[in-house]
Amino acid sequence: MPDSDCPVIVWFRDDLRLADHPALCEASATGRKILCVYILDEKSKGIRPLGGAARWWLHGALAALRRQLKAKGGALLTFEGEAPEIFDQLVRQTKADSVFCHHRYQKPEREQDDIIAARLKERHVTLFRAHGTLLRAPDAVMTKSGTPFRVFGAYWKAACALGDVPAPRRVPSHLSFYDPAPLTSLPQLDEAKLLPTKPDWAEGLRQNWEPGAEEGEELLQDFVAHALHRYDRGRNEMAADGSSRLSPYLRFGHVSPRQVWAAASKVPGADTGVFLSEIGWREFAWYTLYHQPELTSRNLKSRFDVLEWRRSTADLQAWQQGRTGIPIVDAGMRQLWQTGWMHNRARMIIGSFLVKHLLLDWKQGEAWFWDTLVDADPANNAMNWQWVAGTGIEATPFFRIFNPLLQAEKFDPHGDYVRRWVPELARLSDKAICAPWNETEETLRQAKVKLGGNYPKPIIDLQQGRERALAAFRKTKSSEAAELEA
Structure with a gap:
C-alpha cells in the first residue's frame, strides 16, 4: 500500500491551467496530496529552446498558475535542467509513487517521456499520461x-465523424497539496532570467498581453459574445x-481546445463553423507533426x-x-516585433513574400517566428x-x-x-499608401515621405521576384519528372 503521507506529482508542461486538466483530475482522484x-x-537531446517572446510569456504564465494554485492552498515548484535527472x-526525496501529466506529441x-517512465518504473513509480492538449489523440483519426x-x-471530416468533442472538465472540488518546503535543494528555475533585460524589448508585449488562464477564459468569452458572429469576414x-x-493562450494551455470548442459551439451560425475549423487546423498541425x-x-x-x-x-x-x-509586408513585421503577434492574413502575405519574392528558405522565416511570436x-x-512555401502537406502551390x-x-x-504600424506613410492617400514608389515626388513630399x-x-x-520564383519552381518540376522517369 502506498504511504498516504507521500504525494503524487502533477507535471505541468504546455497546460498551465487548472480547469479541464485531466492529469490534475486523475491525480486528485487518488485522494493523495x-x-x-x-x-x-533546454538541455536534453532534441529539445528545442524557447524563443525570446515565448520565454517572456512563460514568465507571466508561471506566475499566473502560481496565483491560481495559491488561491487553492497549493504551490508551484519550477526547476531547470534535464527532466529525467530532476x-x-x-x-x-518525496517518495512519490505516481506522476501525472499530459501526452506530448513531438518525437523528442x-x-x-518514455525514458522517464522506464526510469521511474525501476523505482516502482508510475508515469500516468492523459490526453489533455488536443481535441483528439493524433492516432485516433486515420484513413x-x-x-x-x-x-x-478529409482529416477534419473524419475527425468530426468520431462524434461529439468531450465536454471540458471542471477544476477538482477537493485539492490537497503537499508542502514543497523540503525540496529547495533541487535545481530551481530562476524565473527572472526568462525576461529580457539588456535591452528590455518587451514593452510592447506588456502593453498587449496578460498571460494566464483567467485572462484566456475572459478573452474567450468576450470573443464568443462579441466577435464570433462575424468571424468569417472579420478575421480578414x-x-x-x-x-x-x-x-x-492555447499554445501555453491557459485554455484548452475543448474549452474553446464548448464555448464557441453554443453560438449557432456559419461563422462558428469557420472558427471551429480553425481549431481543427491547429489539431491537424499537431497531427501532422x-x-x-x-x-x-x-x-x-x-x-x-x-x-x-x-x-x-x-x-x-x-x-x-x-x-x-x-508597406503591407513591413506593417506585419513591425506588428510582430512590437507585440509578439501578427494578424493571420499578414502572416500569409509576409510568408509568401519571403519564400517567393525573396526566394529565401522558409526555415529562416520559421526560426524568426519561433523567436518573436508569443504563440509560436x-x-x-x-x-x-x-503551407505558405508550398513544400509540405496541404500546401498552397508554390506557383x-x-x-x-x-x-x-x-x-x-x-x-x-x-x-498604424508604418506611421511614416500615414499622410499618404488610401490608394498611394500600398505602393508609394508609384507616386510623384510632389505627392511624396507633401506626405513627408522620402523613399530611401x-x-x-x-x-x-515584385514582378521580377515573381518571375524568379517561378523559374526556381520549374526546376523542381523538372527534378520531379526525372525521378518519375527513373
Whole structure:
C-alpha cells in the first residue's frame, strides 16, 4: 500500500491551467496530496529552446498558475535542467509513487517521456499520461487503410465523424497539496532570467498581453459574445480586431481546445463553423507533426530539396526589421516585433513574400517566428510555413504567389493597418499608401515621405521576384519528372 503521507506529482508542461486538466483530475482522484511542478528543460537531446517572446510569456504564465494554485492552498515548484535527472531526485526525496501529466506529441518529447517512465518504473513509480492538449489523440483519426491523412479537409471530416468533442472538465472540488518546503535543494528555475533585460524589448508585449488562464477564459468569452458572429469576414480585416487572439493562450494551455470548442459551439451560425475549423487546423498541425516528425526540419515534399534558395543577409534583415519597402509586408513585421503577434492574413502575405519574392528558405522565416511570436508552437509554426512555401502537406502551390499590393487593396483597403504600424506613410492617400514608389515626388513630399530616406525603396521589384520564383519552381518540376522517369 502506498504511504498516504507521500504525494503524487502533477507535471505541468504546455497546460498551465487548472480547469479541464485531466492529469490534475486523475491525480486528485487518488485522494493523495499533490505536488505541482514545472521543468524548463533546454538541455536534453532534441529539445528545442524557447524563443525570446515565448520565454517572456512563460514568465507571466508561471506566475499566473502560481496565483491560481495559491488561491487553492497549493504551490508551484519550477526547476531547470534535464527532466529525467530532476525526477530521479524528486521521487527519491518525496517518495512519490505516481506522476501525472499530459501526452506530448513531438518525437523528442515523446521519447523523453518514455525514458522517464522506464526510469521511474525501476523505482516502482508510475508515469500516468492523459490526453489533455488536443481535441483528439493524433492516432485516433486515420484513413480506412490505417494511414495518416495528408489533406486537411478529409482529416477534419473524419475527425468530426468520431462524434461529439468531450465536454471540458471542471477544476477538482477537493485539492490537497503537499508542502514543497523540503525540496529547495533541487535545481530551481530562476524565473527572472526568462525576461529580457539588456535591452528590455518587451514593452510592447506588456502593453498587449496578460498571460494566464483567467485572462484566456475572459478573452474567450468576450470573443464568443462579441466577435464570433462575424468571424468569417472579420478575421480578414487587417485593421479590425476580428480574430480571437486566443493563439498564445492555447499554445501555453491557459485554455484548452475543448474549452474553446464548448464555448464557441453554443453560438449557432456559419461563422462558428469557420472558427471551429480553425481549431481543427491547429489539431491537424499537431497531427501532422506527430506522424511526420521531420515537419520542423525538412521539406515534406522532397522535390523541393533541389530548390536553390538565395542567401542574402541584407534581404533577410530588411524583412525581419520591416524595412523591405513594401508597406503591407513591413506593417506585419513591425506588428510582430512590437507585440509578439501578427494578424493571420499578414502572416500569409509576409510568408509568401519571403519564400517567393525573396526566394529565401522558409526555415529562416520559421526560426524568426519561433523567436518573436508569443504563440509560436512547433506544429503550427512549421506547418504554416511549409503551407505558405508550398513544400509540405496541404500546401498552397508554390506557383501561387501572393501579390502584396492586391492583398493590401483587398484586406486593408483604407490603409489603416499600414498607417498604424508604418506611421511614416500615414499622410499618404488610401490608394498611394500600398505602393508609394508609384507616386510623384510632389505627392511624396507633401506626405513627408522620402523613399530611401525615412522609408526604404523596395528591395525587390515584385514582378521580377515573381518571375524568379517561378523559374526556381520549374526546376523542381523538372527534378520531379526525372525521378518519375527513373
